[in-house]
Every structure is written in structure tokens, then in C-alpha cells.
Amino acid sequence: MRHAVSRGLICLALCGFAGSIAAQEDHGNDKPAGNDWVSQTTQTCASCHGKNGVSQTPNFPVIAGQHQDYLVHTIKAYRDGDRENAIMAGQVQGMSDAQIKALARYYSKQSGPLHTATAE
Template identity: 70%
Template sequence: MTHAFTRGLILMVLCCLASVALAAESGEDKPAGSDWVSQAAQTCASCHGKKGVSQTENFPILAGQYQDYLLHSLKAYRDGERKNAIMSGQVQGMSDDQLKALARYYSRQESPLYTPTVE
């Protein structure tokens, strides 16, 4: 790995952990409202792109994914069933309601991977 990439990765991890700490400090264990989802989505955008449309192959596109799949994945990261230091740090301490709100948000975003058919 290049030094620039490594520094960037470390900076991103630190930013992610700081956002989790701030959310926990502000008592954001309550159900996720639209303001909370907007703030969380801004943090997610640093890797997954605006509205979940990643611009790099290193991070998956979240936009338009099935809500149940996203929720299952987020819970697996939070509960340690799925291993990724960045994602685990992001969702650690989030309630089921907050994870559900994030999954709902990203499932409702338009995906560049396919165009839904209208019947």
C-alpha cells in the first residue's frame, strides 16, 4: 500500500469513530428521525458516496439495495457476525431502529445499477 492511501484510510477510520462517539455522546440511542438519518448518511457518504452511490469499486453501492438485506448486513456488522473494522466501528452502539432507518433510506435511493420497470 502507498503511504498516501494508508494515511487516507487511517484518517477515514478516525473520522468514522469520531462520528460514532459524537452520536453516543449526544444520546442518539432514540429512534432515528430524518435529521439523524441525514447526519448518518453524510458520514456514510465518505466511503459509499452521496446517497449511497459509491464512485469506487472499493466500497459497495448501497442505493437501491433491498431494505432487509441492508438491515441484516448492518446488524451483522454491529453484532460482530460480519467482520470489517470500519463498518463495525460505524454501527457500534446504534439501535435496531437506527439501523432500520438507514436501511430504509438507502433502499429508497435510486441505483445506477438498474432502472426499475413501471407496470
């Protein structure tokens, strides 16, 4: 329980960092995201979602290898308030559509853990 609380506090603290990055941008479609921006942003994402999007805890989803369109849709939903999560909303507020697409592209190209179906 203490570890979950600690992780939550760390993520909330990082929201301020990511919020300061995102505050430099608006929701417009004309804000490009360069490699430096993606690299800096993914360092923040790694605190919860793990290096390259492979979370080491079941509390946070693995985002590596997810479909780019799904990630774009989900991140925009957090940004626009259509999907509620205080931590994620703080992380993505102010991201432009181009930045969201660049972030989604990065994570969609990462290798996620292999999931195999089992017959029961």
C-alpha cells in the same frame, strides 16, 4: 496505492465521528431515528459509500437501491460482530434497531446505478 491508504485513513478518522453519534444510543429497539439523525449519519456514510450510497470507487460497495431487509441484516451483523470489518463495526456500534431500519430504509429508496446482464 497511496489513494487507497488515504481513503482508509479518512474512513478510520470518520469512525470516531460516527462512534460519537452512535455512543449516544444503545442496541435497544426503543431508540427512534429521526430525519435529522439519518441526515447526519448519511453524511458520514458518504465518505466511503458516496453521495446517496453510490460509491465512486470499487473499494466500497454501492448501497443505494439495495433491499431494505438486506441492509438491516448486514448492518446488524456488523454491529453485533457477526460480520467482521473494523471500519463498519466502528461506524454502527451503538445503533439501535430503529436507527438501523431508518438508515436501511433511506438507502433502499435511493437510486443506484443500473446493472444490466450481458450474454457471453
